Amino acid sequence: MPADTDWALLVLGIFATAYACAGIGMLVAAFSKTLDNFAAIMNFVIFPVFFLSGSLYPVANLSGLLGVAAHLNPYTYGVDLLKHALPQVSGHAADFAVTLDVAVLAGFAVLAFAVSAWRFSREQAYAPLFGFGGPKKGGPGAGKPGGGKTA
Structure with missing residues (x-):
């Protein structure tokens, strides 16, 4: 490692x-119905986010x-933080x-985990997303307080 490496900034970065990446994974998992669905969606999320992060070329x-997509991408700021910690290695300012x-x-990370926690909560686990999906009206427990759940 070069002598000008900022170790505290590297660890922070x-x-x-990692927490921002975990937040993206939690968001995708919160809205995925199956594990296969999660894996497929993550492939469509990870590659564009990586290519627009500034890790391969300057933002x-x-x-x-x-440019707008890169500035909205949280990975852009993670890569930039690592560029601050390793100025000689990155080759870019x-x-x-x-x-x-x-x-x-x-x-x-806070927003992603909050939305994920809300979505994973017991009340929201099977609720329709923006009016689409979810349990069908008239199904088991329809019209009963608590959705037909028993204590």
């Missing part, structure tokens, strides 16, 4: 990015819709301030 070079990187990663 790894953990903050500053992206314009238009790709960091695009954002360290405080912005940490704030975006923490905010995204």
